[in-house]
Amino acid sequence: LNLAERDKKVIWHPYTQMKNALPHIPIVRGEGVYVFDENGKKYIDAVSSWWVNIHGHAHPYIAQKVAEQLNMLEHVIFAGFTHEPAVLLAERLLPILPGKQDKVFYTDNGSTAVEVALKMCLQYWDNKGKPKTRILAFKNAYHGDTFGAMSVSGRSIFTDAFNSLLFDVDFIDLPNKDNISDLTSYISNLTDTACFIFEPLILGSGGMLMYEAKYLDELIVACRKAGILIIADEVMTGFGRTGTYFACEKLSNKPDIICLSKGLTGGTMPLGVTTCTDEIFEAFLSEDKLKTLYHGHSFTANPIACVASLASLDILLQEETLANIKRVEAKHAVFLQEIKAHAKVKAVRQTGTIIAIEWETGNETSYLSNLRNLLYAYFLDKGIILRPLGNIIYILPPYVISNADLDYIYGAIKQALEEI
Numbered sequence: 001l002n003l004a005e006r007d008k009k010v011i012w013h014p015y016t017q018m019k020n021a022l023p024h025i026p027i028v029r030g031e032g033v034y035v036f037d038e039n040g041k042k043y044i045d046a047v048s049s050w051w052v053n054i055h056g057h058a059h060p061y062i063a064q065k066v067a068e069q070l071n072m073l074e075h076v077i078f079a080g081f082t083h084e085p086a087v088l089l090a091e092r093l094l095p096i097l098p099g100k101q102d103k104v105f106y107t108d109n110g111s112t113a114v115e116v117a118l119k120m121c122l123q124y125w126d127n128k129g130k131p132k133t134r135i136l137a138f139k140n141a142y143h144g145d146t147f148g149a150m151s152v153s154g155r156s157i158f159t160d161a162f163n164s165l166l167f168d169v170d171f172i173d174l175p176n177k178d179n180i181s182d183l184t185s186y187i188s189n190l191t192d193t194a195c196f197i198f199e200p201l202i203l204g205s206g207g208m209l210m211y212e213a214k215y216l217d218e219l220i221v222a223c224r225k226a227g228i229l230i231i232a233d234e235v236m237t238g239f240g241r242t243g244t245y246f247a248c249e250k251l252s253n254k255p256d257i258i259c260l261s262k263g264l265t266g267g268t269m270p271l272g273v274t275t276c277t278d279e280i281f282e283a284f285l286s287e288d289k290l291k292t293l294y295h296g297h298s299f300t301a302n303p304i305a306c307v308a309s310l311a312s313l314d315i316l317l318q319e320e321t322l323a324n325i326k327r328v329e330a331k332h333a334v335f336l337q338e339i340k341a342h343a344k345v346k347a348v349r350q351t352g353t354i355i356a357i358e359w360e361t362g363n364e365t366s367y368l369s370n371l372r373n374l375l376y377a378y379f380l381d382k383g384i385i386l387r388p389l390g391n392i393i394y395i396l397p398p399y400v401i402s403n404a405d406l407d408y409i410y411g412a413i414k415q416a417l418e419e420i
């Protein structure tokens with residue numbers, strides 16, 4: 001049996017149990033924006049492998065730092081012990097985050113970073129003697145796969161099977177000029193809401209839906225007035241994706257809590273962090289054991305992952321990386337101008353290095369269900385990894401992607417618009 005066949009016998013992959021799903025392609029090597037399969041075929045990773053590899057694959061600098069740490073200390077229990085990679089990462093991360101963030105809580109991935117944020121908020125109010133039970137979130141949001149994260153994710157496809165067990169959340173529409181005053185007056189009447197969690201400026205898994213910073217600012221102001229804590233889920237938007245280091249830099253009103261993962265380690269290792277203000281941290285400082293946040297993962301603050309993050313930050317903060325981000329952003333904009341009037345293009349969207357193209361499907365629902373698979377296979381064949389969300393294709397490449405590779409992807413999209 002070849003590797004794909006052996007895989008099929010023993011492995012349950014995410015999302016791909018549908019009978020018509022393509023076989024999983026064995027990948028043996030990565031380099032820069034490319035991954036290579038066992039036959040040597042090269043694929044451009046146009047989605048940064050689920051939005052994590054901001055600097056591309058097998059970056060030699062990150063690899064070297066990881067190898068050095070692996071030989072020094074691979075892991076240690078993080079309750080009662082600490083280590084320099086964890087401290088250094090917190091010291092370097094906090095000052096570059098939007099607003100004033102004072103403490104880092106380490107977790108393993110984006111979903112658990114969100115779990116921690118929700119638990120922090122709910123327990124914060126409890127510890128303050130003002131228990132609150134409800135949470136505010138956006139329709140179409142995606143915050144992860146664990147039960148708390150699912151509860152605040154407003155996408156039925158991920159959550160319908162569990163609805164009866166998810167906790168009660170108030171979902172609101174994305175803000176715009178027409179609904180903003182209704183939304184802010186709705187918020188001003190909320191009395192039992194512990195926190196508002198959102199993906200700043202762009203709802204990723206919900207279809208790369210984008211909205212304006214100024215309206216998010218208005219929602220935050222309304223929440224503050226109503227005593228609602230603010231959680232920014234920057235799991236996707238963090239570390240340069242939206243053109244600035246963090247999407248919340250574009251806001252005048254900053255969050256109380258920020259969730260980070262994905263680009264944190266440059267996509268090399270799993271790690272998540274939830275950061276918060278001292279105001280929140282201090283609500284948990286007490287002689288009373290019950291006021292502690294009882295949350296800790298076995299791999300919390302894994303030193304190798306922390307070192308990978310430090311190396312990734314070194315690369316991110318270089319001027320060359322920022323120049324690459326701006327270059328990708330500008331090229332994307334020109335491309336979208338070129339195609340936006342095409343009859344098959346229903347809408348185009350861009351925030352920083354992320355673009356989304358919505359395919360016109362008319363009223364043909366059967367076409368819509370096939371379209372995603374058609375597009376996915378079409379681009380794979382051309383050596384491009386693009387994973388459409390329904391009728392929406394998006395590109396979110398490593399920042400080092402060359403102009404030639406971008407042009408190749410754009411060319412393939414234009415060809416697909418003619419052929420599919």
Ligand code: PMP
Nearest residue numbers: 109110111142143144204235236
């Ligand atoms: N929040 C957002 C905004 C995300 O995009 C994701 C992952 N797509 C998550 C949370 C969950 O992260 P993870 O997959 O690492 O658990």
